[in-house]
Amino acid sequence: LSVIEIKSNVRNYKVVFGSVKNYLAKLRISEKTTYYIIDHNVWRIYKKSFLKINRNKIIILPVSEEKKNLDSVQRLYGKFIKFSAKRNVTIVSIGGGITQDITGFLASTLYRGVKWIFIPTTLLAQADSCIGSKTSLNYKSFKNMIGTFYPPFELFVDTDFIYTQKRIDFYSGLGEVIKLHIMGGKKYFNFILRAVLDISCSHKLKPAIVNSLLIKKSYIEEDEFDGGRRNFLNYGHCFGHALENTSGFGIPHGQAVVIGMALANIVSRNRGLLSKELEANILNKLFFLSIAEKPAKSSFDVKRIILAMRKDKKRTGSDLPLVILKDGFMLEKINNLKETEVRRAMDEFLHILYRSDLNARP
Numbered sequence: 001l002s003v004i005e006i007k008s009n010v011r012n013y014k015v016v017f018g019s020v021k022n023y024l025a026k027l028r029i030s031e032k033t034t035y036y037i038i039d040h041n042v043w044r045i046y047k048k049s050f051l052k053i054n055r056n057k058i059i060i061l062p063v064s065e066e067k068k069n070l071d072s073v074q075r076l077y078g079k080f081i082k083f084s085a086k087r088n089v090t091i092v093s094i095g096g097g098i099t100q101d102i103t104g105f106l107a108s109t110l111y112r113g114v115k116w117i118f119i120p121t122t123l124l125a126q127a128d129s130c131i132g133s134k135t136s137l138n139y140k141s142f143k144n145m146i147g148t149f150y151p152p153f154e155l156f157v158d159t160d161f162i163y164t165q166k167r168i169d170f171y172s173g174l175g176e177v178i179k180l181h182i183m184g185g186k187k188y189f190n191f192i193l194r195a196v197l198d199i200s201c202s203h204k205l206k207p208a209i210v211n212s213l214l215i216k217k218s219y220i221e222e223d224e225f226d227g228g229r230r231n232f233l234n235y236g237h238c239f240g241h242a243l244e245n246t247s248g249f250g251i252p253h254g255q256a257v258v259i260g261m262a263l264a265n266i267v268s269r270n271r272g273l274l275s276k277e278l279e280a281n282i283l284n285k286l287f288f289l290s291i292a293e294k295p296a297k298s299s300f301d302v303k304r305i306i307l308a309m310r311k312d313k314k315r316t317g318s319d320l321p322l323v324i325l326k327d328g329f330m331l332e333k334i335n336n337l338k339e340t341e342v343r344r345a346m347d348e349f350l351h352i353l354y355r356s357d358l359n360a361r362p
């Protein structure tokens with residue numbers, strides 16, 4: 001499979017797979033109005049691949065969560081205002097999820113929207129964040145507070161980028177890949193069970209990315225603007241966001257999601273909605289193989305976790321919401337999660353986690 005088409009209320013778009021060198025060579029045909037924004041690490045590692053692009057057309061983007069804000073976007077407005085190309089400009093951005101969020105926001109607001117092509121370079125961005133139309137910026141310490149719905153006009157995925165990622169960033173992406181494969185039902189679940197140990201082999205990596213996008217596509221196309229079904233993508237994220245918070249972002253996002261799914265599964269099992277067998281299967285054959293490091297016990301302060309869950313931007317009522325997995329790979333959003341259930345799930349999880357001789361994978 002080399003093209004996935006995504007339907008969107010904003011505009012339909014395609015994810016194309018292949019070699020980035022060939023793709024960039026083709027893009028240069030329209031070079032006059034095209035500008036490139038490249039993640040600083042990607043630039044450092046792949047400079048030589050980009051040498052044929054006119055250096056004046058390249059903006060190197062320093063990325064960090066602290067810089068994923070309006071200031072960075074304003075700085076980019078300043079640069080683009082000076083270019084002779086105006087509304088007819090094309091922005092090609094190359095990098096991970098942070099690059100995507102900053103440049104997507106820029107493209108959606110500059111001259112009320114300009115053409116934007118995104119080339120994701122991390123597992124998380126290739127397998128998950130690149131589709132779905134969202135652009136998000138942080139406001140002070142509030143994550144993803146500001147944003148727009150603005151998909152790229154085209155996405156180009158070269159899976160070879162993944163091999164230069166830092167181990168911990170790779171694991172973060174893996175958490176989302178596992179989440180999507182569980183959400184995809186039995187066929188995809190069995191695929192990821194078999195693939196998780198050697199996922200970075202190229203004959204497993206590309207199918208895992210393609211599967212992830214196809215599964216996510218099935219959730220977003222029906223519900224682009226986050227009303228119902230799309231909420232299920234938050235599986236693992238209710239507890240996950242809270243854990244990121246209580247660990248001061250010491251637990252990387254994708255790892256927090258994996259732990260969040262484990263906790264949600266315990267809640268579901270305790271409610272009699274998820275069988276012990278499926279829960280144990282997921283825990284032993286997927287989660288423990290995809291946690292790079294055991295998080296410090298101090299991150300699991302129940303009081304602070306509950307407090308953080310109460311502050312989650314997606315919470316609307318007074319009770320705690322949670323997306324849970326049920327038997328048959330069905331998902332449900334419950335809105336009446338009790339604090340006692342959180343405490344019990346946390347106790348059970350910590351007991352399993354610190355009993356297991358979880359070793360970091362190779």
Ligand SMILES: NC(=O)c1ccc[n+]([C@@H]2O[C@H](COP(=O)([O-])OP(=O)(O)OC[C@H]3O[C@@H](n4cnc5c(N)ncnc54)[C@H](O)[C@@H]3O)[C@@H](O)[C@H]2O)c1
Pocket residue numbers: 039040041042045063064065068095096097098099100101121122123124125128129130131132133134135136144161162163164165166169172173
């Ligand atoms: N818009 C959305 O729908 C959406 C969805 C999920 C996550 N996100 C956002 O995505 C961000 C996380 O994205 P991410 O995990 O891709 O992280 P990232 O963009 O921060 O990249 C991680 C690190 O890897 C470096 N890097 C990128 N590509 C590389 C490569 N090929 N080789 C070596 N180093 C490389 C970057 O410079 C950075 O230091 C978060 O801010 C999150 O909020 C957005």
Ligand SMILES: [Zn+2]
Pocket residue numbers: 176237253257
């Ligand atoms: Zn996520």
